[in-house]
Amino acid sequence: MKTLAPGTVIFHRHRGYGVITHVNLLTGWISARFGSEARTLDLNLSTDDVQHADGEAILFRRAPPDRMPHARLMAMVRALHQAGYEKLYLYSWPKPSGLHWRWHLFTGQRDWMQRPWREGWYGSGADYNVNPVMGWGDSPGATTDELITALARFDPQGLAQALGRDEDHTAWFQGVCKALLPGYMYSLDMERATADRLRETPPVPVIAVRASLPPYSGPQLSWPPGWAGLWTRAHVLPAPPINITGEPLQLTRRLTEKP
Template identity: 80%
Template sequence: MKALAPGTVIFHRHRGYGVITAVNLLTGWISARFGTEARALDLNLSSDEVQFGDGEPILFRRAPPDRMPHARLMQMVRQLHRAGYQRLYLYSWPKPSGLHWRWHLFTGQREWLQRSWREGWYGSGADYNFNPVMGWGDSPGATTDELVHTLAKFDPQGLAQALGRDEDHARWFEEVCEALLPGYMYSLDMDPATAGQDAPALPIVPVRAGMPAYSGPELAWPPGWKGIWRKQHLLPAPKRNIITGMPEIPG
């Protein structure tokens, strides 16, 4: 399916040609403006017989689009690794609601929990549902090559920090991509219930609606995560006043 995003030209059998003004990839509802109408019309892609402007039908239920960008990001990172940018890492984790997954690209040191943040290198599936772009000047539905070139143009200094070798991580990432793409993504969410285990299974999530749960072999976590589950991650105990013995409350 072609990209569905604000600005896409569509055709409706009763109203003719129009332009999408808002889209929700999670529910399949869009708002579109037709001709000289002052108000946008709400339509359902599953039942309102909407087509792309060139006549191609929009089969939202039969061929649903990706509701999250993580698989496309994995393809891009995989290509950059093959080009020698092995110090590029993709962190994925769910929002507290569990409905959407965040993503974060970072470079340089492989510090998963203390990674550095660069503007434009992170996002959320909640935003992607309404405007399916990564946020660095890319277009909806951009190919892997186009994503690479727009990222390099957006932040060449940041991408330059990814140039270098990290063979362990690049080998792990290649194996994960081979097993999961194009329909699944990995999450690096650490379930508190797994504390004390040496290496619980890597969480796998489908990127499109209607896909079955992942049933392939268990995948390893990325290098640098081994042993992180062996102890509970608790906040440090507050300092106590040496005179009263009571915990000190920060000002």
């Protein structure tokens, strides 16, 4: 993909050769100067058939972009699993505000509770909206193969830690990708069990990666292997009673009882 920036020489079918003076890739509009130093022309990259100086078309993406990169990451992880990198895991969860989803690719031993200490690569949908890249030298809109190539070039030692077999997780992930891609992603945001009673295991939450897609109506997803055991106990211990007086609890009660 060639650079598109102020100073780029372009060709327009009616105006001939010109030079870009301003670019807005969020809207797809550019300003260009054709033969006159004082006057610029506003052009739309989707409809005005703008070309590079060598005749290569400049195609602006008309389809609404993915508002989150998780589906692209899922396709990449599936391809790496098929290539033997089965010890690669994708964890995704919402920010506290609920407006964006984070993601964490981690490698090595599969231990969901120890995930924050596992080596890998992080990202956030909030950053992706402003700069739609994963962060390892890839370009916006890169294909699955291009994402893998960029990651292998960026961190070959880190990716090598994903080599190995994890057949249970690979089979689960393959089924999830078959059910969700290309329009949906999963979130492993598990609602915490209460201290007095454990909830039944709900299905894995599914979110559309584009605002134009309807809510997910496919089959319910099970939690990944190694996750079911996390539901056998409460994850938040009940807080012990606070006694700021330092006296035994029974004595405190006696002192506070009315005669």
